[in-house]
Amino acid sequence: MGIPEPSISADEMRAWAALFETSNIVQYAADRNLRDSVGLTLAQFEILLRIGEAGTDGRRMTDIADSLTVSRSGLTYQVGQLERKELVLRQPAPDDDRSVIAHITPTGLELLRAGIPGYVDLVREMLFDRLSHADLMTVTEILDDVRRQLKEQPKRSTYRRARRAAAPVGTGADAGPAAGAVPIAE
Amino acid sequence: MGIPEPSISADEMRAWAALFETSNIVQYAADRNLRDSVGLTLAQFEILLRIGEAGTDGRRMTDIADSLTVSRSGLTYQVGQLERKELVLRQPAPDDDRSVIAHITPTGLELLRAGIPGYVDLVREMLFDRLSHADLMTVTEILDDVRRQLKEQPKRSTYRRARRAAAPVGTGADAGPAAGAVPIAE
DNA sequence: TATTGTTATACTCTATAACTATA
């Protein structure tokens, strides 16, 4: 009863909680801010950013999906929203007739320019005004490396299978399996 | 045209992107994993974790909401889902008749124990197997500090007002305001 | 008056899988 060893996983889960919550709090705030300032959700704004970054060349749909945490159909939906607002234009790719290239429109670019300063400011005020530049670089190096690794393999639309079958929600009777004590955190 | 100085904000936005994307990728994977293994979304599982951690005392709804990125009504909805599955039980608070305390049920505890190992493993494999323990501690210290600060003031259900009025989406004509060049990132 | 929590409505988004078309 009760777990004595601080155990590695406790450290890890605190680290994960810090990452998780910090990221979510800022994302939430950015979402509210962007809805107010430019009428887009954070998800939409991030997509528009990706497309805008590509300049006049535009960007393939799959490319965009891979650079974000969005499914194909989810991206189709969101780009559809952007297109309805005339911030984006889809055109067939010249080299591969299966592909579609999304281009940013002048209106879209305008909106991007209107939204970016506030977005940058918000992230700075919430995150970076509380960090030394050294810490900033440290975190970036570490996380950027992890991110790069994570983006390599999963190839999007694949996901880890469960490693452990469990009661499918309602099966209220089966011997307690894994952990043995009330205190969570392990 | 084109932005010469790498500018602080470019560094910052890369740091933010690393945090943002890493967190999202892992959250997405954890969500899929938990749906498979215990039939809960990550959001629901996190709520159940909060309630489970509190043990027999249970936990006030507001308390839970404040420890997460959920609105009051959103929490009511999600706890309602958990209650329908009999993983949680709500009872009026003895000391404050406005408050409601959520308790975990034996079934809920069982499910928590079934789900935690896989969750911990996933986070470890995706995140911490790619980090030295020193880096782990560094990131935790830095982010934990930021998180603590962020959680103090915003007091939940408040949010920053937009700092800059902008075209409400469809106003396709007004002089380009803020930034001056195509390349985004500033 | 401020807080706690719930409800109601409308809407947005997501999951899933089927489907078309090209490589």
Next chain:
DNA sequence: TATAGTTATAGAGTATAACAATA
């Protein structure tokens, strides 16, 4: 066969504001 993208549909989740009750 595999990849690119869309569609359809059902369901889950969210935003907003109004509401009741207690502090």
